[in-house]
Amino acid sequence: MREERYINKIVQFYRERKRMPSYGEIMKLLGFASKSPAFKFVQKLIDQEILKKDRNGRLLPSRLFYSVRVLGAVEAGWPSPAEEELLDTMTLDEYLISNKEATFMLTVNGDSMKDAGIIAGDLVLVERADKAKDGDIVVAEVDSNWTMKYLRKRGKQVYLEPANSKYKKIFPKEDLKISAVVKAVIRKY
Amino acid sequence: MREERYINKIVQFYRERKRMPSYGEIMKLLGFASKSPAFKFVQKLIDQEILKKDRNGRLLPSRLFYSVRVLGAVEAGWPSPAEEELLDTMTLDEYLISNKEATFMLTVNGDSMKDAGIIAGDLVLVERADKAKDGDIVVAEVDSNWTMKYLRKRGKQVYLEPANSKYKKIFPKEDLKISAVVKAVIRKY
DNA sequence: ATTGAAGGAGAACGAACGTTCTCTTATAGT
DNA sequence: ACTATAAGAGAACGTTCGTTCTCCTTCAAT
Numbered sequence: 001m002r003e004e005r006y007i008n009k010i011v012q013f014y015r016e017r018k019r020m021p022s023y024g025e026i027m028k029l030l031g032f033a034s035k036s037p038a039f040k041f042v043q044k045l046i047d048q049e050i051l052k053k054d055r056n057g058r059l060l061p062s063r064l065f066y067s068v069r070v071l072g073a074v075e076a077g078w079p080s081p082a083e084e085e086l087l088d089t090m091t092l093d094e095y096l097i098s099n100k101e102a103t104f105m106l107t108v109n110g111d112s113m114k115d116a117g118i119i120a121g122d123l124v125l126v127e128r129a130d131k132a133k134d135g136d137i138v139v140a141e142v143d144s145n146w147t148m149k150y151l152r153k154r155g156k157q158v159y160l161e162p163a164n165s166k167y168k169k170i171f172p173k174e175d176l177k178i179s180a181v182v183k184a185v186i187r188k189y
Numbered sequence: 190m191r192e193e194r195y196i197n198k199i200v201q202f203y204r205e206r207k208r209m210p211s212y213g214e215i216m217k218l219l220g221f222a223s224k225s226p227a228f229k230f231v232q233k234l235i236d237q238e239i240l241k242k243d244r245n246g247r248l249l250p251s252r253l254f255y256s257v258r259v260l261g262a263v264e265a266g267w268p269s270p271a272e273e274e275l276l277d278t279m280t281l282d283e284y285l286i287s288n289k290e291a292t293f294m295l296t297v298n299g300d301s302m303k304d305a306g307i308i309a310g311d312l313v314l315v316e317r318a319d320k321a322k323d324g325d326i327v328v329a330e331v332d333s334n335w336t337m338k339y340l341r342k343r344g345k346q347v348y349l350e351p352a353n354s355k356y357k358k359i360f361p362k363e364d365l366k367i368s369a370v371v372k373a374v375i376r377k378y
Numbered sequence: 379a380t381t382g383a384a385g386g387a388g389a390a391c392g393a394a395c396g397t398t399c400t401c402t403t404a405t406a407g408t
Numbered sequence: 409a410c411t412a413t414a415a416g417a418g419a420a421c422g423t424t425c426g427t428t429c430t431c432c433t434t435c436a437a438t
Contacts, residue, residue, distance in 0.1 A: 015289070017243070018250050019208055022395060034417045039397070054206070056424085057396050061207050066282055068314070070294045074328055074337045078368055090294075092281040093255055096377060100204070105259045105279075117308040117376060125257070137378065139263055148263045179267055187306060187374040188285060189326065211425060223387045228427070245394080246426050380438085387432075395424065404415070 006030050006041060007050070011065055020059035066091045096184045102128040104180070106139065106148075113137070113148060116163035122187045124148070126180035137182035142172045148182065195219050195230060196239070200254055209248040255280040285373045291317040293369070295328065295337075302326070302337060305352035311376045313337070315369035326371035331361045337371065 009029045013021045021029060026038040042059065045051040052060045067089035071079060097103050108122040116137065118124065124139075132138045134153040139146070142160060149160035149170065160170040198218045202210045210218060215227040231248065234240040241249045256278035260268060286292050297311045305326065307313065313328075321327045323342040328335070331349060338349035338359065349359040 019243075019247065023397085024394075032416070034419090035396085036398085036418080037416050040415080054208075058208065068282075068286060068289070068292050068294050073296045073298050074313075075298055075335050078335075092285060092375070093257075096281060096375070097257060100257070103257050105257055107262045109262050109264055114306070117303070117306045117311065119306040122306065124263075146264050146267075183378055185374070185376040186281070186285070189372055212427085213424075221386070223389090224426085225388080225428085226386050229385080382437085383435090385432105385434075388430090390429080391427080393425080393427105396422095398421080399419085400417105401419100402415105402417075405413080406411100407413100408409100408411085 007045070007064070014061055014065045020061055063089050063091070066093075068092065096125055096186075098183075099127060103183070104128070105186075108148065112162040112164050112167045114164045116150070118148075118163070118185050119187075122185055124182050125184040125186065127183050128179065129181045130178055132178050132181045138178050139180040139182065141177040141179060142170055143174050151178070196234070196253070203250055203254045209250055252278050252280070255282075257281065285314055285375075287372075288316060292372070293317070294375075297337065301351040301353050301356045303353045305339070307337075307352070307374050308376075311374055313371050314373040314375065316372050317368065318370045319367055321367050321370045327367050328369040328371065330366040330368060331359055332363050340367070 010021060010026065013025065013029060023035045023038045023042070026042065027033075027035050030038060030041070032038055042051060046053065050064070051062055054060055068091070070088045070090055104126055106124050106126055108118055108124055109120055111120060113119075118137075126139055132151050134151060136151050137148065138151045138160075139148050140151070140160060147160065147170070149162050152159050152161050152169075157171075158176060159172065160176070162169070199210060199215065202214065202218055212224045212227045212231070215231065216222075216224050219227060219230070221227055231240060235242065239253065240251055243249055257280070258278050293315055295313050295315055297307055297313055298309055300309060302308075307326075315328055321340050323340060325340050326337065327340045327349075328337050329340070329349060336349065336359070338351050341348050341350050341358075346360075347365060348361065349365070351358070
């Protein structure tokens with residue numbers, strides 16, 4: 001379909017130039033000799049709510065422009081082309097990062113959180129915080145060592161628990177300073 | 190420092206409006222009454238290579254505008270404010286997705302890949318492919334069942350291996366159709 | 379007290395912008 | 409073949425854009 005090819009060209013422009021094209025640029029992109037077909041085409045997309053505009057008339061990138069298509073579960077297999085239209089899409093940054101200023105990434109060493117699915121080499125997205133809930137995975141300083149473990153609260157007793165039976169729970173002798181809470185784990189192959 | 194506050198305002202604008210501000214908008218953003226201070230300020234940032242411009246003179250978002258700061262390993266603890274400047278930054282989408290058209294996300298059921306750090310509820314980023322290397326984690330259709338396992342090639346023998354001793358290797362009776370290769374695993378808490 | 383540099387105000391420029399209009403051409407249905 | 413509709417060309421509009429220039433103020437160094 002022609003409409004799809006056109007949209008793809010615009011998406012491609014956005015990915016390369018990191019901004020939406022102007023009508024003049026869309027004109028060149030789609031091979032028109034004047035701006036009005038470009039304008040009409042964009043207007044159609046806006047009517048279909050595929051695109052939106054600024055209050056200044058500038059185009060806004062929609063989900064289409066950065067997102068990954070989300071399929072169902074592995075077991076469900078691959079969707080047919082007919083189903084494909086219904087797929088949700090999302091951008092990883094928006095999905096994973098709620099508070100950019102306080103978010104950092106750390107790399108993981110060791111296997112002490114293995115049973116929680118966190119293994120050496122993984123990246124963890126953490127958000128700075130000095131408090132955390134029971135059961136959260138936290139980055140903390142205990143007796144002047146840095147570590148990442150489950151936080152456990154049992155009444156007034158607070159301790160850290162690894163997710164690997166090879167390691168023991170850590171009961172802080174002096175103090176336990178939580179410095180971040182793990183919000184996400186990312187592993188790239 | 191004032192310069193930092195200014196940059197933050199611009200970053201904030203970009204995060205809200207999904208595009209870079211014009212000089213007029215920067216002027217309002219930073220509280221100037223004319224455009225030239227805004228122009229001079231931006232020029233300074235460009236000289237410092239903090240920002241860049243289009244060939245049309247438009248501002249381009251730099252890494253600053255979407256990225257997460259990357260710290261070292263967990264054990265290293267938190268960097269001091271002095272070190273903080275040296276931190277690398279990155280955007281997750283760019284880091285994880287190389288070929289947007291062929292990339293999809295799936296949700297994981299079951300614990301058959303547990304020892305590979307992939308557990309139920311995780312999101313896997315997969316890239317469509319009908320071939321894969323020995324040792325890759327693949328999404329495949331074996332004897333009309335969909336599954337995600339390690340791909341093993343031993344001479345002409347090709348089979349799937351779970352990452353959990355509770356499960357057995359899968360030797361395809363009829364055919365094994367690889368449909369995607371796992372590129373990344375994402376878990377959100 | 380004088381000077382120099384920097385920061386900001388304000389006006390001005392051509393270029394590019396979004397938008398709208400009319401006119402021509404191509405297309406599809408009958 | 410005729411007609412209604414859509415698609416595109418082209419010109420034109422007011423606005424906003426990036427950019428540059430001159431002038432005024434502020435403030436620190438001498």
